[in-house]
Amino acid sequence: MAGRRISPNLALDQLVAQRIARGESIVHLGFGESRLPVFPPLVRQLTEAADRNAYGPVVGDPATRDAVAGYFSRRRLPTEANQVIVAPGSKPLLMALQLVVGGGTLVALPSWVTYAPQARLAGKKVWGVPIPRSCGGVPDPAALRETVRDARGLGQDPRILVLTSPDNPTGTHAPDEVVRDLCAIAEEEDLLIVSDEIYRDILHEPGADLLSPAEVAPRRTVVITGLSKNLALGGWRIGAARFPAGGWGERIRADVAAVASEIWSTLAGPMQSVARYAFAEPPEIRERLTADVALHGTVAGAVHQIMVDAGATCRQPTGAFYVYPDFAPLRGPLAEQGVTDGATLQRHLLEELGVAVLSGHHFGDQPDALRFRAATSMLYGATPQQQRQTQDAADPLTVPHVADALAHIERALAKLPR
Amino acid sequence: MAGRRISPNLALDQLVAQRIARGESIVHLGFGESRLPVFPPLVRQLTEAADRNAYGPVVGDPATRDAVAGYFSRRRLPTEANQVIVAPGSKPLLMALQLVVGGGTLVALPSWVTYAPQARLAGKKVWGVPIPRSCGGVPDPAALRETVRDARGLGQDPRILVLTSPDNPTGTHAPDEVVRDLCAIAEEEDLLIVSDEIYRDILHEPGADLLSPAEVAPRRTVVITGLSKNLALGGWRIGAARFPAGGWGERIRADVAAVASEIWSTLAGPMQSVARYAFAEPPEIRERLTADVALHGTVAGAVHQIMVDAGATCRQPTGAFYVYPDFAPLRGPLAEQGVTDGATLQRHLLEELGVAVLSGHHFGDQPDALRFRAATSMLYGATPQQQRQTQDAADPLTVPHVADALAHIERALAKLPR
Numbered sequence: 040m041a042g043r044r045i046s047p048n049l050a051l052d053q054l055v056a057q058r059i060a061r062g063e064s065i066v067h068l069g070f071g072e073s074r075l076p077v078f079p080p081l082v083r084q085l086t087e088a089a090d091r092n093a094y095g096p097v098v099g100d101p102a103t104r105d106a107v108a109g110y111f112s113r114r115r116l117p118t119e120a121n122q123v124i125v126a127p128g129s130k131p132l133l134m135a136l137q138l139v140v141g142g143g144t145l146v147a148l149p150s151w152v153t154y155a156p157q158a159r160l161a162g163k164k165v166w167g168v169p170i171p172r173s174c175g176g177v178p179d180p181a182a183l184r185e186t187v188r189d190a191r192g193l194g195q196d197p198r199i200l201v202l203t204s205p206d207n208p209t210g211t212h213a214p215d216e217v218v219r220d221l222c223a224i225a226e227e228e229d230l231l232i233v234s235d236e237i238y239r240d241i242l243h244e245p246g247a248d249l250l251s252p253a254e255v256a257p258r259r260t261v262v263i264t265g266l267s268k269n270l271a272l273g274g275w276r277i278g279a280a281r282f283p284a285g286g287w288g289e290r291i292r293a294d295v296a297a298v299a300s301e302i303w304s305t306l307a308g309p310m311q312s313v314a315r316y317a318f319a320e321p322p323e324i325r326e327r328l329t330a331d332v333a334l335h336g337t338v339a340g341a342v343h344q345i346m347v348d349a350g351a352t353c354r355q356p357t358g359a360f361y362v363y364p365d366f367a368p369l370r371g372p373l374a375e376q377g378v379t380d381g382a383t384l385q386r387h388l389l390e391e392l393g394v395a396v397l398s399g400h401h402f403g404d405q406p407d408a409l410r411f412r413a414a415t416s417m418l419y420g421a422t423p424q425q426q427r428q429t430q431d432a433a434d435p436l437t438v439p440h441v442a443d444a445l446a447h448i449e450r451a452l453a454k455l456p457r
Numbered sequence: 458m459a460g461r462r463i464s465p466n467l468a469l470d471q472l473v474a475q476r477i478a479r480g481e482s483i484v485h486l487g488f489g490e491s492r493l494p495v496f497p498p499l500v501r502q503l504t505e506a507a508d509r510n511a512y513g514p515v516v517g518d519p520a521t522r523d524a525v526a527g528y529f530s531r532r533r534l535p536t537e538a539n540q541v542i543v544a545p546g547s548k549p550l551l552m553a554l555q556l557v558v559g560g561g562t563l564v565a566l567p568s569w570v571t572y573a574p575q576a577r578l579a580g581k582k583v584w585g586v587p588i589p590r591s592c593g594g595v596p597d598p599a600a601l602r603e604t605v606r607d608a609r610g611l612g613q614d615p616r617i618l619v620l621t622s623p624d625n626p627t628g629t630h631a632p633d634e635v636v637r638d639l640c641a642i643a644e645e646e647d648l649l650i651v652s653d654e655i656y657r658d659i660l661h662e663p664g665a666d667l668l669s670p671a672e673v674a675p676r677r678t679v680v681i682t683g684l685s686k687n688l689a690l691g692g693w694r695i696g697a698a699r700f701p702a703g704g705w706g707e708r709i710r711a712d713v714a715a716v717a718s719e720i721w722s723t724l725a726g727p728m729q730s731v732a733r734y735a736f737a738e739p740p741e742i743r744e745r746l747t748a749d750v751a752l753h754g755t756v757a758g759a760v761h762q763i764m765v766d767a768g769a770t771c772r773q774p775t776g777a778f779y780v781y782p783d784f785a786p787l788r789g790p791l792a793e794q795g796v797t798d799g800a801t802l803q804r805h806l807l808e809e810l811g812v813a814v815l816s817g818h819h820f821g822d823q824p825d826a827l828r829f830r831a832a833t834s835m836l837y838g839a840t841p842q843q844q845r846q847t848q849d850a851a852d853p854l855t856v857p858h859v860a861d862a863l864a865h866i867e868r869a870l871a872k873l874p875r
Contacts, residue, residue, distance in 0.1 A: 043557065043715030049515050049722070072512055082507040085727065089500040090841065092692045094490055097467050127545045127694065127721060134720045138578055139461065156719045160556055162580055274510045274726035276545065297461030301574045302552045303545060304467070307725065308692035309503065423508065 047401040048152050055395045059421075066447045068342075068413040069395035071207055073271035073335075073360060075416075075430060076423040078327050081270065084316045091308030097300045099125035099279075103311045106318040107279045111262065113320070114239070116253050122282045124295060125306045125314055129237055129265040129278035130157075132295065135302070136261060136280075137161035139294035140231055142198025145186065147178045149363070149402030149410075151207045151235070158199075166190060166197055167403050175354065175363065176206025177213045180220035187228045200225055203235040204249055205242060205358025208402050208412035210339055212242060212358045215250040222255035231291070232260040237278075238359040240269040240328055243336030247357070258283050261291065266317055268359070269328055277306065277314050334435050335360040339415045341436055341445055346413070349452035360416035363399070366409035372456035373409065380407045392451035418444050465819040466570050473813045477839075484865045486760075486831040487813035489625055491689035491753075491778060493834075493848060494841040496745050499688065502734045509726030515718045517543035517697075521729045524736040525697045529680065531738070532657070534671050540700045542713060543724045543732055547655055547683040547696035548575075550713065553720070554679060554698075555579035557712035558649055560616025563604065565596045567781070567820030567828075569625045569653070576617075584608060584615055585821045593772065593781065594624025595631045598638035605646045618643055621653040622667055623660060623776025626820050626830035628757055630660060630776045633668040640673035649709070650678040655696075656777040658687040658746055661754030665775070676701050679709065684735055686777070687746055695724065695732050752853050753778040757833045759854055759863055764831070767870035778834035781817070784827035790874035791827065798825045810869035836862045 044050065052070035059065055098104065104120035111118040126132045134157045137144065143164035146154045155165045168178030168186050178186075183200075190197045202221065205212035213221075225232050234252045242249065253260040265278035282292035299305070306314070317324055339356040343364075346353045351364035366373065366384065373379070378387045381398030388394045388411070399410035418441055420426040425440050432438045436445065462468065470488035477483055516522065522538035529536040544550045552575045555562065561582035564572045573583045586596030586604050596604075601618075608615050620639065623630035631639075643650050652670045660667065671678040683696035700710035717723070724732070735742055757774040761782075764771045769782035784791065784802065791797070796805045799816030806812045806829070817828035836859055838844040843858050850856045854863065 043712045045515055045711075045715050046718035049512070049718045052512070053514055070512075074511075077508050077510045085507045086504045089503045090495050092495045092690050093492075094467070094470070094488075094691045096471055097463055127725070130719065131549075131721055153719050160716065160719060272510050273512045274723070276722065276725045293463075294461045297463050298578065300464035300467045301548065301571050301578060303549055303721070304694065305692070307545070307694045307728065309727075310725065 046152055046156070048397060051395065051397055063393070065389070065393045065395055066444050067395045067417050068415065069397050070417060071361070071414050072273050073268055073416045074419045074426055075271035075331060076426050077272065078270060078324070080323055081272065081313055081317065084313045085309050088309040088312030091312060093308060094305055095308060095311070097305050098296050099123065099306055099314070100311055103315040106315045107281070110318040110320065111281050114251070116251060116262065116281065118281055119284065122284055122288070122292065123279060124282070124292065124299065125277070125279045125311060126299060127278070127303055127306050127310070128267065128276040129235070129263045131299070131303050132263055132278055132280040133157055133233065133235070134160070135295045135298040136199070136233055136291070137163060138298050139291060140199055142196040143190070144199040144201060145178065145183065145197050145230070146201045146403065147176055147203070149208055149399050149404040150176065150201065150203060152401050154201050155403060164195060170209070171217060173217060174206070174211040174213045175209025176203035176211065177217060177221055180217060180224060183221065184224050187224070198230060199233055200230040201233045201235065202252060203238070205238040207238065207359060208361050208397070208399070209354055209363040210356035210359045210361035211354050212249050218250045218252055219255055222252050225256055225259055230259070232256060233263065234260050235263045237263065237265050237268050239264065241332050241335055241360065242358045243332065243339065244357065253281070258286065258288060261288070266314065270317055270324070271331070275310055275313065277310050279314070279318070330430065334419070334430060335416060337435055338418055338441070342413055342415045342448065345445065345449050345452060349455060350457060360414060362413050362415060363410060364413070366455070369455055369457060370409060376456055378409070381410060382406070384409050385411055388451070392454060394448055394451045464570055464574070466815060469813065469815055481811070483807070483811045483813055484862050485813045485835050486833065487815050488835060489779070489832050490691050491686055491834045492837045492844055493689040493749060494844050495690065496688060496742070498741055499690065499731055499735065502731045503727050506727040506730030509730060511726060512723055513726060513729070515723050516714050517541065517724055517732070518729055521733040524733045525699070528736040528738060529699050532669065534669060534680065534699065536699055537702065540702055540706070540710065541697060542700070542710065542717060543695070543697045543729060544717060545696070545721055545724050545728070546685065546694040547653070547681045549717070549721050550681055550696055550698040551575055551651065551653070552578070553713045553716040554617070554651055554709070555581060556716050557709060558617055560614040561608070562617040562619060563596065563601065563615050563648070564619045564821065565594055565621070567626050567817050567822040568594065568619065568621060570819050572619050573821060582613060588627070589635060591635060592624070592629040592631045593627025594621035594629065595635060595639055598635065598642060601639065602642050605642070605648075616648060617651055618648040619651045619653065620670060621656075623656040625656065625777060626779050626815070626817070627772050627781040628774035628777045628779035629772050630667050636668045636670055637673055640670050643674055643677055648677065650674060651681065652678050653681045655681065655683045655686050657682065659750050659753055659778065660776045661750065661757065662775065671699070676704065676706060679706070684732065688735055688742075689749070693728055693731065695728050697732065697736070748848065752837070752848060753834060755853055756836055756859070760831055760833045760866065763863065763867050763870060767873060768875060778832060780831050780833060781828060782831070784873070787873055787875060788827060794874055796827070799828060800824065802827050803829055806869070810872060812866055812869045
């Protein structure tokens with residue numbers, strides 16, 4: 040089992056951080072982090088709960104789980120506290136699901152860098168299914184049906200379907216009809232849906248909402264969320280899962296709790312207090328989120344425009360803080376400079392043009408595709424002061440360090456051969 | 458994979474907490490938690506680092522790893538920061554080792570409830586090897602050699618040897634000669650030693666020290682530690698691992714970092730600041746620890762005496778905060794009351810006598826043995842106020858709530874038939 044590699048997203052971040060520290064001029068779009076300061080009321084919660092040093096229940100204390108249940112219930116997913124498990128991030132919950140549910144795993148291509156490695160760590164077979172034209176984060180329904188049937192025909196057993204909406208890496212969310220199609224397939228083929236909704240609250244269009252698979256296929260959908268993205272708390276590691284009520288859902292929940300007790304014991308006590316506060320969504324949290332979502336949308340939109348102006352095709356981002364351009368239109372001229380696939384495009388952008396992005400092949404996309412993910416949330420600033428300045432600006436695009444970075448990207452991409 | 462159970466240690470704690478909340482009179486010795494308040498300087502560290510919301514490096518930031526390296530270096534284990542990984546508790550590190558190292562796993566019987574389930578989660582075969590008379594936490598060397606050779610003879614592949622010193626559940630540490638014997642076997646049989654030293658700093662005898670397998674077999678020993686036991690920070694989830702320098706050790710470290718990046722990302726930033734401070738061991742931390750260790754030794758010694766007076770045989774505790782009595786001398790009379798094995802003894806003590814302990818079979822001991830673990834650190838008090846009173850007392854055994862609990866145990870055990 041030797042020769043494993045660190046998750047490419049985290050590895051690139053470490054590399055770029057070292058190079059920036061050495062004084063290199065790099066615009067870092069390579070890491071899926073919301074670069075915003077901690078919202079002060081969250082710091083207060085952590086501080087006030089700092090004396091919580093007891094282990095407490097594996098699944099989280101009742102008050103915390105109750106707050107998470109309320110969060111889901113306000114999103115058309117009626118939830119009791121006993122359907123909830125909190126954990127140190129969403130990753131361990133996703134991993135536990137891979138460990139306790141039999142059969143293999145279906146993921147969208149491209150999709151977040153961790154789903155497939157987790158499934159393989161759990162000894163599972165993984166099937167990648169291309170995304171539709173309309174959005175990322177989910178397999179194209181027709182291709183999914185074909186993949187499942189082909190696998191069954193070979194005596195294989197696909198059983199878990201991982202969906203993400205809005206998604207990383209394309210920054211789009213699935214239209215209702217796609218969600219319904221996928222849920223219908225899950226019912227027909229008896230798949231467990233793992234719906235990663237960690238970006239759910241980051242939909243750019245005011246008043247926009249998404250249809251959760253848990254509304255359409257409630258008995259077979261586990262929803263995963265966390266505070267890393269909406270509240271920029273990646274470094275605090277707070278995640279939560281919502282399991283279906285009763286029956287199969289309750290059995291999976293109990294199994295995940297058992298695995299939790301062996302792998303991570305519980306979410307740290309002070310962090311549970313933070314979770315209880317944040318998932319209860321008091322007015323100041325909602326206001327902060329509304330303002331941050333507008334920021335994410337504005338900056339992602341600007342980067343999208345730059346990519347299109349540089350000659351890429353690119354889905355219009357509707358959520359999260361990513362764009363996922365395709366430089367296929369420039370394939371001929373790029374090839375003359377030795378840029379023939381995602382890896383060489385990533386390297387060219389970093390080494391020649393000072394722009395760090397993560398090539399699509401890290402997300403399972405075709406290695407020869409000229410696609411990459413740009414995490415636009417990295418543009419808000421390198422320090423909490425800069426980030427606060429960006430948050431507070433009426434137009435974030437005019438904040439000097441943001442405007443400079445956007446100009447850097449624009450100039451860099453203008454140098455791509457046409 | 459359905460029908461898993463929550464770790465019995467954590468499950469019992471939840472059950473007893475509910476029953477105490479309902480007003481039942483139970484002395485709770487069933488959970489391996491150091492029931493002491495957070496040391497105030499640790500709260501200050503957490504509070505001052507509360508704005509750390511970035512992910513940072515998977516393995517932990519350099520300053521934190523440097524502090525952990527210093528901690529080990531002061532214990533005759535010269536260590537560089539790049540040999541260290543910090544994590545949300547020691548459990549995920551132990552799990553990651555099971556996932557990245559091939560072959561099966563050898564554990565002592567009895568031993569901590571989580572080792573064997575983790576190995577099985579990783580799809581491994583587990584061999585249990587009885588402990589020697591002299592101590593717990595480690596297999597008897599002769600029995601270990603026999604087990605490995607028998608397994609090899611059957612074409613099986615034992616490859617990881619888990620040792621704990623001082624140990625949970627017996628509260629003893631391995632003499633140097635036993636450690637040397639085990640390391641010699643590991644060398645001969647090419648085993649990786651996982652040395653769980655989370656209780657290392659809790660040796661009751663002033664000036665006592667232990668020989669780490671990493672001193673004897675440095676190239677094949679990974680050491681695991683954490684702050685849950687020595688600093689009573691179980692609910693903060695802070696663990697660390699020290700890998701051998703170079704070669705195999707470096708490959709395993711890299712593999713564990715890769716698994717870390719997929720399962721837990723990193724230890725929460727504010728907790729890393731706590732780790733940096735605590736592992737640097739400033740004078741106030743050493744003083745706190747010295748005082749707490751004396752407390753652990755005094756109370757464990759008192760409970761040991763009660764068990765012996767009640768008719769049990771029991772190893773004299775030398776570390777941690779556990780005693781592990783054997784009521785075999787009372788087997789005949791106990792059988793007349795239907796108490797014939799560890800499970801019925803645990804139930805009898807809880808239901809008839811109001812004493813919660815964890816039967817030895819949960820630690821892999823023989824189911825019919827009349828042995829259990831009593832976690833004596835649970836006696837310090839139910840509230841931080843009581844716990845502080847116990848900590849501050851010249852003689853903790855005279856503190857009213859401690860004395861009452863000890864008297865309850867004494868009265869309860871006196872009711873056992875003889």
